[in-house]
Amino acid sequence: MDDTTSEKRERFQNNNLLQAWLVLTLALIFGISLAGVQAALGPKIEANKIKETMEKVPEVVLGLEAAQKLAASGETLNIQSRIIEVSKKNKKKFYTVYEAKFQDNSVAGWVAKAGGQGYADKIELLVGIDALAENITGLFILDQKETPGLGNKISDTAWRDQFIDKPATNPLVVVKDKSQGASNIDAISGATISSVSVCGIINQTISDIRPELSSTKKD
Amino acid sequence: MAEQPTALERFVQGILPENPVYRQLLGMCPTLAVTNGMKPAMTMACSVAFVLLCANVVTSLIRGLLKPHLRIVVFTLTIATFVTIADRVLAAYLYQMSKTLGPYIPLIIVNCLIICRCEVCASKQNVFTAASDAVGQSIGFGLALASIAAVRELLGTGGLFGIPILPAVWPDWVIMVLPPGAFITLGLLLGCVNWIEMRRGANAGN
Numbered sequence: 001m002d003d004t005t006s007e008k009r010e011r012f013q014n015n016n017l018l019q020a021w022l023v024l025t026l027a028l029i030f031g032i033s034l035a036g037v038q039a040a041l042g043p044k045i046e047a048n049k050i051k052e053t054m055e056k057v058p059e060v061v062l063g064l065e066a067a068q069k070l071a072a073s074g075e076t077l078n079i080q081s082r083i084i085e086v087s088k089k090n091k092k093k094f095y096t097v098y099e100a101k102f103q104d105n106s107v108a109g110w111v112a113k114a115g116g117q118g119y120a121d122k123i124e125l126l127v128g129i130d131a132l133a134e135n136i137t138g139l140f141i142l143d144q145k146e147t148p149g150l151g152n153k154i155s156d157t158a159w160r161d162q163f164i165d166k167p168a169t170n171p172l173v174v175v176k177d178k179s180q181g182a183s184n185i186d187a188i189s190g191a192t193i194s195s196v197s198v199c200g201i202i203n204q205t206i207s208d209i210r211p212e213l214s215s216t217k218k219d
Numbered sequence: 220m221a222e223q224p225t226a227l228e229r230f231v232q233g234i235l236p237e238n239p240v241y242r243q244l245l246g247m248c249p250t251l252a253v254t255n256g257m258k259p260a261m262t263m264a265c266s267v268a269f270v271l272l273c274a275n276v277v278t279s280l281i282r283g284l285l286k287p288h289l290r291i292v293v294f295t296l297t298i299a300t301f302v303t304i305a306d307r308v309l310a311a312y313l314y315q316m317s318k319t320l321g322p323y324i325p326l327i328i329v330n331c332l333i334i335c336r337c338e339v340c341a342s343k344q345n346v347f348t349a350a351s352d353a354v355g356q357s358i359g360f361g362l363a364l365a366s367i368a369a370v371r372e373l374l375g376t377g378g379l380f381g382i383p384i385l386p387a388v389w390p391d392w393v394i395m396v397l398p399p400g401a402f403i404t405l406g407l408l409l410g411c412v413n414w415i416e417m418r419r420g421a422n423a424g425n
Contacts, residue, residue, distance in 0.1 A: 019286060019289065020289065022281065022284050022285070022286070022289070022293060023289060023292050023293060023296065026281075026293060026296055026297070027296060030296060030297070030299075030300040033300070033304075034300060034303055034304070037303070037304050037307050037308075038307065041307045041308065041310070041311040042307075044311040044312075045307065045310045045311050045314075048310070048311065048314040049314075052314070143318065145321060147397070149393040149396055149397055
């Protein structure tokens, strides 16, 4: 009789769930506190991301100088975002496009958010297109993890400025010999893959959304 | 059982005699990955200090309830919670820095330094001792990161904290801010520390 009670007690004490009571309680407490942290900070983090994009839209559409001049004169662009859906080969792709309008409601240009594989990791960028959807107005790299000192030069102003006023009607071509050409982009030495990736993302994005933008322009 | 060090001893040991990077060789991942500049290195040191302090205090508070075979689970759970908090706070208030540090903040969860301090000190000693241990180790870790980052940023970009220091003619040694620079710097500094220790040992013997 005594044997069975002590056996029962031992089995009870060895019960896995009972042994893990501390782990389970802590998991519950920590889970609740993390939910609290996320509830408090989540909107702020999301706002940081949107703020960064919105701050860059005028620069990408108008160029840095004109954007600063506009900001100094106290005017702002009206920026509206919309999603453009592109279906190709039974696949659907979605692009977030920001439409920037002057105060008099004339279109200043469009900025598309795009992403794709780089050398190391995903590259996220903003590419600006003018009101007629014929020229590229600027480029900004939102997120990249390319090699420091080489591939991360895609974020440098000097390299990004090459894209300004390149035609949006023809795909960009990456060159290594600095040869001049309407659609030529000089590759970063030591980071050809990063350069090609950025141009590839831009070519793909523009060819996908340009028909859509040209049709809205006529409305 | 050997007597445990006091709070003061724990604090002092963490800074130099048991420096986490140079003496214990713990936490090598952030030591190599984020020391290409002083700013990311210091942000990393602060994040590790926050996580280490919180994890040590919580572990010490619940040390009476720990079961030997479940203790690592509890440590990991505690550490992961505080790392997530640190990650979210950085993303909310230092957005650019959090983008620079990328995956290395979440990776603090597997930083052996923290789990080692929970195991060695916090799970055996009272809250005050655990807290001073955490502060001492954090200062030691911070100093180690600062020393490596200072060498790498100065030689690699000619400045510190992004402010130019060396004359403009300095040819930036780009390799110092690339991963090989981390290994070279760490190896040389480790060698220096060992050499100094050996000399001190030899002197003490005479």
